[in-house]
Amino acid sequence: QVQLVESGGGLVQAGGSLRLSCVASGRTFSNYAMGWFRQAPGKEREFVAGISWSGRVTDYAGSVKGRFTISRDNAKNTMYLQMNGLKPEDTADYYCGMSSGSTWYRGARMAYWGAGTLVTVSS
Numbered sequence: 445q446v447q448l449v450e451s452g453g454g455l456v457q458a459g460g461s462l463r464l465s466c467v468a469s470g471r472t473f474s475n476y477a478m479g480w481f482r483q484a485p486g487k488e489r490e491f492v493a494g495i496s497w498s499g500r501v502t503d504y505a506g507s508v509k510g511r512f513t514i515s516r517d518n519a520k521n522t523m524y525l526q527m528n529g530l531k532p533e534d535t536a537d538y539y540c541g542m543s544s545g546s547t548w549y550r551g552a553r554m555a556y557w558g559a560g561t562l563v564t565v566s567s
Contacts, residue, residue, distance in 0.1 A: 446470040446556045448540050453561030456530055460565070464525040466540030466558060474518035477543040477552060480525045482536035482563075489539070493525060497546040508534075530565045537562050 452464040464480070479494040493514035494503040502514050513526040523540060538561050541554030 446542065448542060448556055448558035450538065450540050450558045450561040453538060453563045455564045455566065458530060458532055458565055458567050460530050461526070461528045462530065462563060464527065464538055464540075464561060464563075466523040466525075468521045468523070468542060471542065471556075473521040473542075475546055476555075477546055477548040478516060478523045479541045479543065479548070479552070479554060480514060480523075481539045481541060481554075482534075483539070483560075484533075484536040487536075491550065492538070494548040494550070494552070495523065496548040501548050503548055503550060527563070530563075532565050532567045535563060535565050 447469045449467050456462055477496050480492040481489050482492050483489040491505050492508055495514045495516055499516050511529040516523040540558045542556040543552045544555040
């Protein structure tokens with residue numbers, strides 16, 4: 445049974461930083477591309493960042509590029525999202541997803557999802 449567990453969310457002031465983690469179990473983590481997504485109240489879930497199985501390929505939504513950094517540690521079955529320069533519009537539930545393949549591409553279908561971690565940025 446595949447499980448993805450996010451952590452690291454919380455309340456932070458605008459301009460602050462947070463690091464989210466996503467720990468995977470039940471599947472060979474290093475075989476699969478992963479992604480971070482978010483959903484703000486009243487809005488649809490949107491793509492934030494993606495990473496290939498090796499970590500060599502990364503991809504970012506325009507709204508977070510230059511502020512957020514996605515990374516992974518395959519030895520620890522963990523993916524990270526370092527978020528700097530947070531803005532109130534970054535407030536959302538953040539979800540990690542595990543792809544059905546090893547290559548990252550925008551629009552890749554996520555086979556598994558975590559339950560999410562809430563990030564709240566105050567102005």
